[in-house]
Every structure is written in structure tokens, then in C-alpha cells.
Amino acid sequence: MNAKNKKMNSLIAILLLLTTYSSCDKDQNVGINSKTQEKKVVIIGAGVSGLAAAKHLKKKGIDVLVLEAQDKTGGRLKTDRSLGVAFDEGASWIHGPEGNPITSLASSAGAETFLTDDFNVKVYDQNGSEYSSKILSTAENQYNRKIFRINGAEDQSFGNAFYSKYPQYQNDRLWTYMLSAYLEFDTGGDLFKLSSTYFYDDEEFDGDDVIITNGFDKITNYLAQDIDIRLNNKVHSIDYSNEKTIITTNKGEYEADYVLVTVPLGVLKKNIITFIPSLPEETQNTIDNLDMGSVNKFLFTWDAPFWDNDLQYIGYTPEQRGKFNLFMNVGKFTSANALITFAFGDYSKETEQMSDAQITEEVMVHLKAIYGNDIPNPTNMLRTKWNTNEYTFGSYSFATNGTTGESFEVFEEPINDKIFFAGEHTIVDYRGTVHGAYLSGVREAKNIIKLLK
Numbered sequence: 001m002n003a004k005n006k007k008m009n010s011l012i013a014i015l016l017l018l019t020t021y022s023s024c025d026k027d028q029n030v031g032i033n034s035k036t037q038e039k040k041v042v043i044i045g046a047g048v049s050g051l052a053a054a055k056h057l058k059k060k061g062i063d064v065l066v067l068e069a070q071d072k073t074g075g076r077l078k079t080d081r082s083l084g085v086a087f088d089e090g091a092s093w094i095h096g097p098e099g100n101p102i103t104s105l106a107s108s109a110g111a112e113t114f115l116t117d118d119f120n121v122k123v124y125d126q127n128g129s130e131y132s133s134k135i136l137s138t139a140e141n142q143y144n145r146k147i148f149r150i151n152g153a154e155d156q157s158f159g160n161a162f163y164s165k166y167p168q169y170q171n172d173r174l175w176t177y178m179l180s181a182y183l184e185f186d187t188g189g190d191l192f193k194l195s196s197t198y199f200y201d202d203e204e205f206d207g208d209d210v211i212i213t214n215g216f217d218k219i220t221n222y223l224a225q226d227i228d229i230r231l232n233n234k235v236h237s238i239d240y241s242n243e244k245t246i247i248t249t250n251k252g253e254y255e256a257d258y259v260l261v262t263v264p265l266g267v268l269k270k271n272i273i274t275f276i277p278s279l280p281e282e283t284q285n286t287i288d289n290l291d292m293g294s295v296n297k298f299l300f301t302w303d304a305p306f307w308d309n310d311l312q313y314i315g316y317t318p319e320q321r322g323k324f325n326l327f328m329n330v331g332k333f334t335s336a337n338a339l340i341t342f343a344f345g346d347y348s349k350e351t352e353q354m355s356d357a358q359i360t361e362e363v364m365v366h367l368k369a370i371y372g373n374d375i376p377n378p379t380n381m382l383r384t385k386w387n388t389n390e391y392t393f394g395s396y397s398f399a400t401n402g403t404t405g406e407s408f409e410v411f412e413e414p415i416n417d418k419i420f421f422a423g424e425h426t427i428v429d430y431r432g433t434v435h436g437a438y439l440s441g442v443r444e445a446k447n448i449i450k451l452l453k
Contacts, residue, residue: 041448042067042247042254044235044273045262047075048434049422051223052441053260058227060449065256067233067249069263070391073224076264077434079215080382085336086215087299089384090395091434094212096205102219102435106212109222113210114333116312123177123315124370131174131317143178152196157401158183159191173317180344181315181326188293188432189398190345191321198399203429213333216434235263239276240418258418258448262441265425266292266393279415286410289403290425292394293432294348294387298324298359300378301338305331306371314339316366322347324363348395352385359383396432397425412443417451420444 041057043050046068057064072078076090094113097103106113123131131139152161162169162179169175179191187194212218233249238259247254263273268287278284307314307329314327322344330338341363343351351359360381368375386395399405411426422440430436 042256049441050262056445074220098207111218120312161196184344291400
């Protein structure tokens with residue numbers, strides 16, 4: 001199995017990016033002077049991008065304040081340890097660790113990593129029969145070739161373009177599984193909302209993915225050190241009509257010279273924050289046209305494993321796309337007797353209306369098909385509901401049909417040199433990733449610094 005099937009970026013692209021987004025110490029040194037001391041930067045959101053920007057600015061002696069609506073830092077990086085295992089509700093993996101800025105951050109923050117083997121997997125059909133390694137290998141080789149032959153019209157979804165070209169796979173459960181567990185998981189978008197042209201036009205770092213085993217929040221907790229962060233501050237409006245920008249929250253007003261908005265795309269789409277004056281038409285159209293994907297996670301624990309504990313992944317091929325078709329064996333890299341399963345695409349949104357008991361019942365149908373009816377029910381369960389989460393309204397952004405990869409670049413242009421945007425939805429080459437969020441935060445910190453010279 002290969003959950004990251006995108007084209008490899010060229011060495012030149014990596015070198016250019018690393019030159020542009022190198023460590024803070026390599027940036028042009030502004031230093032503390034009267035001009036920087038007079039200016040105030042307010043960052044909306046204490047996720048990876050906001051914290052990265054704040055860290056960069058503070059090192060340059062710039063007065064920076066971070067406002068966060070939640071009662072914690074980290075944004076979509078949230079670790080639940082209530083069951084004795086670090087269950088990351090949001091990001092879990094460092095995708096392409098070689099040259100990735102999150103790799104060095106993880107090391108500094110004390111995050112522990114494990115190389116997850118995408119090929120250590122067994123896939124089962126509805127009757128419990130295992131797909132042979134030959135069948136899987138052949139299917140995956142075909143998959144890797146055929147998805148990159150899809151190049152539909154700009155307003156055509158990947159699902160429509162793919163099944164028009166390959167109608168023989170419409171009711172093929174193994175192909176449904178691969179398109180869901182690989183493509184929908186990777187991009188975050190439902191097949192029939194994902195762009196057929198720009199679904200994989202972004203870039204990636206080299207190296208096999210590693211998972212953080214003791215909690216991704218180690219990284220954001222590390223970034224948040226020594227930063228002035230005001231929690232439980234929900235921003236209602238940002239008025240940039242005068243010389244000073246006024247941010248109104250449930251806790252009062254804040255004044256700034258520069259405002260960096262790092263809230264998720266889903267929050268922007270809900271118009272929870274009022275901008276005065278309204279955002280430029282191009283910016284607002286981009287917000288309206290881009291979309292947030294939905295990937296939900298479900299952790300189940302048992303007293304003892306009934307599955308092959310040497311496996312990394314267990315696949316299952318149900319009729320319904322996106323429905324608990326992939327299980328990750330947590331016992332492979334921890335001492336917990338636990339499995340994590342996922343819901344992808346539009347089915348992920350359906351799960352948020354289901355009770356814990358309903359979720360458990362549906363998951364157990366799949367596991368019993370594989371391991372028999374005598375396996376025990378789980379002892380505990382944890383779950384996510386990213387699509388209805390008021391702080392996110394989705395998991396991560398993707399290029400939907402009707403938009404282009406360049407749409408993400410609109411956010412790189414500041415508004416009146418006062419309002420800036422960062423986040424995984426603002427960086428075309430690394431959208432939908434933690435490292436993309438981090439790099440966008442550093443990018444905007446540097447843009448603000450340029451105005452202080």
C-alpha cells in the first residue's frame with residue numbers, strides 16, 4: 001500500500017524552497033530598533049502556522065500577540081491521552097521527513113517517531129477472504145499508472161473523470177478501496193468533489209512517512225513556549241479601515257499595525273469573522289470556491305488483540321466508499337491493544353450524525369467479517385467530528401472541481417499591507433499538510449518583516 005502516491009518534486013524545487021523557507025536564524029536580520037518596537041502584530045489562531053509566525057517575529061524583536069478561540073494551543077493538532085495512548089485527532093504523520101522542517105522541530109520538541117510501513121498490510125473482502133499479494137500488487141501498479149492519466153475538464157470532478165475513462169471499476173470493491181483509502185485519505189476530498197485536473201499538482205518532500213507516537217501536540221507546545229497567547233478569545237471582527245486595525249473579540253478589543261489571519265479555511269467560509277471593509281472580491285471568491293475535506297478517525301481499544309499484531313495496516317473492501325475500510329494497528333508502535341480506523345469523503349460527514357454505538361456496530365461488522373463473529377466488542381472508543389467542529393468545519397483543504405492549484409496563491413498577497421493570511425490552505429505546493437502550515441507562517445512573518453525595513 002502507498003498512501004502517498006503523488007509525483008516526486010524535483011531536487012531544484014526542494015532547494016529553492018529550502019532557500020526561501022530556511023530556519024529563522026538565516027533570515028535577513030531586522031533586529032530590535034525603534035521602528036520594530038513601535039509596531040504591533042496580532043496573529044489570529046494558535047495553530048502551527050500562527051505559532052511558527054509568532055516564533056519567527058519574536059526572534060526578530062517584534063511585538064506579537066496571538067489570539068486563540070479555543071482553550072488550548074495547537075489548532076487542528078490535538079492529542080487525546082485519556083485512554084493511555086496518544087490519539088492524535090488531527091495530524092499524525094510527518095509526510096516526507098527528509099528536508100521537512102517538521103522533522104527538526106519534532107526532534108527539538110521531544111516527539112518520538114516510528115516509520116510506518118505502507119506495504120505491511122493485508123486486505124480482506126466482505127466474505128473474509130484475503131486478497132492475494134499478487135492481486136494487490138497488480139491492482140496497485142495499475143492504480144499508480146491510471147490515476148495520473150486523469151486530466152479532466154477544470155469543472156469536472158475526479159470521480160466523474162475517472163469512471164468515465166474506466167467504467168469497469170465502478171463496482172469493483174478493491175478499486176473503490178484504493179481510491180478511498182489512498183486518494184481520498186491523501187487529499188481529504190471526496191472523489192466527486194476533488195478536482196480532476198489539480199488533485200495532485202502539489203509537491204512533497206522525500207522519505208517514507210513517519211508517525212509521531214507520543215503526540216503531535218509536542219510540536220505545538222514547543223512552538224508556543226514564551227509566546228504571548230490569549231486563549232478563549234473568539235474574534236468577531238477585524239476592522240482595517242483606519243491606520244490602526246481593530247480586532248474585536250468576546251474578551252474585548254485589540255489594536256494592531258499588522259494582522260495575520262491563520263484560522264482554517266472552514267472558519268473563513270462560514271464568515272464567522274467579519275472584515276471591515278469586506279475582503280477584496282478575489283480573496284472572497286477564493287474562500288468561497290475552495291473546499292475543506294473531511295477525514296474522521298476512530299480509536300478502539302480491547303483487552304487483548306485478536307488481529308495479527310505484526311501487521312501495520314488491515315484493509316477491508318466494503319460496498320460503500322470511505323466506510324471504515326482501513327485499520328491501523330496501534331500495537332505496532334505502542335503497547336496499546338488498539339486499532340484506529342477512518343472515514344473518508346462524504347461518508348466521513350455522515351458519521352458525525354451517528355452515535356458511538358452505531359459507529360461501533362458498523363466497525364464490528366467489518367472486523368467480524370475478517371476475524372469471525374466471536375471476537376469481543378471494544379472496551380473503549382474515541383472519535384473525531386471535524387466537519388461540525390466550530391473551530392475548523394473540516395479536516396484540511398483540497399483543490400475541488402472548478403478551482404485551480406493557483407487559487408491557493410491568492411492568500412499570499414496582503415490586503416492593504418495590513419491583513420495577511422497563513423495556514424495549510426494558503427500554500428499551493430504543500431497544502432493540506434502540517435509542514436505547509438508551518439512554512440506559510442514563516443512566509444508571512446517574513447513578509448511583515450519586509451514592511452519594517
